[in-house]
Amino acid sequence: MSTVAANILVIMLHGVGSSGNDLAPLGNTWKTTLPGAVLVSPNASAPSSFGSGFQWFSVAGVTEENRSARIVDARPSFDTVISSIIAENGFADKLDRVALVGFSQGTIMALDAVASGRWPVGAVVGFSGRLASPLPLQPALETPILLVHGSADPVIPATETSKAAATLQALGLKVETLSLPGVPHTISAEGAARAGSFLAEAFLK
16 A cells, blocks of 8 residues: 555645644644555745745735735745646656645645646545636646535634535536534544544555
């Protein structure tokens, strides 16, 4: 199994004001589930508007009306980060062996990567995020998605995961959701464990 898992690249995408180092420990929880997988947790492409950490796009003054435009503006720099990681690890012709795992804004960008059709990867896991990509959505239908959200999230309401799942399922994507009662805007041990088993199910066939 480890030989197969070594042929998997998992790219972890952090939220606003955070850094790649903050998500790196998540990969450690999957060492048994995904033995030998390549785990990369980069910094987002821009310094955070809040003075510490990094961000994929600015949330200063963000609204429901302007969020999608900011995502579009962030695509070139996001794609540069993802392309570099994929090329450096030898997965340029193996996107079906690549997973995007996001938290919060990282989830927004991971879902946009797939929903826009730019990155037809092998799997996506999104924690505590939302689908905010502009229309039209043209996803690769082969990408399975797991969306995990705490019911007590004060930053991004858990209803955003329900809405994202409904939209993506209507397009023909296979989407699984996991709602965690009482969990705030964070990645819980239960959520991390389900994500690990989901990735194993997606890749270790």
